[in-house]
Amino acid sequence: MAGIATLAGTLNDSLRISLAIDPRLLTLQANSGLARPLHIECGPFSFDHLATPMSASIYLVKGREKSLLRRHPWIFSKGIDKVQGNPIDGDTVEIYSNDGKWLARGAWSGSSQIRARVWTFDKDETVDLDFFIRRLKYAQESRDPLIKRQGLTGYRLCAAESDGLPGLTIDRYANFLVCQILSAGAEFQRELITQALRTLYPECSIYERSDVAVRKKEGLKERTGVIHGETPTEPVVIEENGGVKILVDIRNGHKTGFYLDQRDNRQAAAKYTEGKRVLNCFCYTGGFGVYALKGGAKEVVNVDLSQNALDIARQNAELNGLDTSTTQFVRHDVFKLLREYREKGEKFDVIVLDPPKFAESKAQLLGACRGYKDINMLAFQLLAPGGVLLTYSCSGLMEQSLFQKIVADAALDAGRDAQILELLSQASDHPIGTAYPEGFYLKGLVVRAR
Secondary structure (H helix, E strand, O other): OOOOEEEEEEOOOOOEEEEEEOHHHHHHHHHOOOOOEEEEEEOOEEEEEEOOOOOEEEEEOOOOOHHHHOOOOEEEHHHEEEEEOOOOOOOEEEEEOOOOOEEEEEEEOOOOOEEEEEEEOOOOOOOOHHHHHHHHHHHHHHHHHHHHHHOOOEEEEEEHHHHOOOOEEEEEEOOEEEEEEOOHHHHHOHHHHHHHHHHHOOOOEEEEEEOOHHHHHHOOOOEEEEEEOOOOOOOEEEEEOOOEEEEEOOOOOOOOOOOHHHHHHHHHHHHHOOOOEEEEEOOOOOHHHHHHHHOOOOEEEEEEOOHHHHHHHHHHHHHOOOOOOOEEEEEOOHHHHHHHHHHHOOOEEEEEEOOOOOOOOHHHHHHHHHHHHHHHHHHHHHEEEEEEEEEEEOOOOOOHHHHHHHHHHHHHHOOOOEEEEEEEEOOOOOOOOOOOHHHOOOEEEEEEEO
16 A cells, blocks of 8 residues: 555564554654653553654744743734644744844644643743643742741632643642643643642642633633542542632633632631621632621621522531621622612622623623722622722732723722722732733722722
8 A cells, every 4th residue: 555654563572563644643643742752552552652843843933932032921813924834733942033033932732823822931841741840839839938828728729820830720629639721832841741740749630620611712622620639529629828718619710710819818808897797799608608707897898690599608608607698699790780789779888899801802892891890889889888898809900000090090980089008919929920920810899998
């Protein structure tokens, strides 16, 4: 048969086999940039063939190397002048300036506007198992002082680009590692990432929560399930801030199960709640409500559309030994409920606004601004004199200055004079790489209204 290549492998000292393989398959493997043995099976037999890496190369448009020289990890499609080779999605590619200067080594994504994401700026660093072990080990060690200081059994282990692992988010909840794989490069290296995690955390099960729409931009389907170990059939209990207990629904909860990024902000909220009536909007599983009760609130109203989240919110309060007799768990649309409260003349001393992301793209930013302004205006109208609003935006595209302006305009439209008492952000296990400002996504303001 024409077009057939033969590979031979030794199964033992006395038995040797040959396989006839379409060379197009070999080309695919060679172009994949694999730096590890290729395992081939044929019926009951198998053998390993070392695939020779044949990396493709990309050359940037003249002048587009400036961001890479500043260590920003993204290369957009319009910044690429030419591609040498035929990389498939996830392949490791060499990145050069227009005049041929080596700049970085990254992962190709032909389906995305972010055409390549940088793995390393070190020419001598190979993207292999040891690479992922090193990156993850450093990420863990950088968080160890925080873990010890706050008594954490739940924390973000890997914050994607900010930890030098583009498209890979890993949260640890007790002995479960929950992964979100959001880039073609991380998807391609999924096996090595798993091996690295099993090496570093042999006691942990690994679960995947790659059920997010952003994967479509990378040409990937959504996926969830066990990668290694046990399935988290029941909510997992984690601890934070010196013993506060939180239930995490790994399989069905938001994101990877819980909002670890608000840990410090939950604790900050407690100092405003003593003897106060508190409205906790978009409460999810009641984290802010738990801290409000711990801070001595006289009444807490938790509001969310999800009954399952509200049920866990009640369990979280009970888990921490808190009296829920003055706590409400209200299933309702927050926007509608705030208007109903306004019509009834309800007043609250403290209001928490922690809405979901309003802007997934630049095209949605204007609408997001309107949404944030509307909801903050309603909150200001419901605040008692001297009341405190804790308001947040987790939209990465929402700049700090813009969010602050929106809240200021909302206070103005509500007819309230207001003062910003605190600027808040994501917890420090969600670091922001200095070369990657996109890592700064969570903005928070503590505002007092006259």
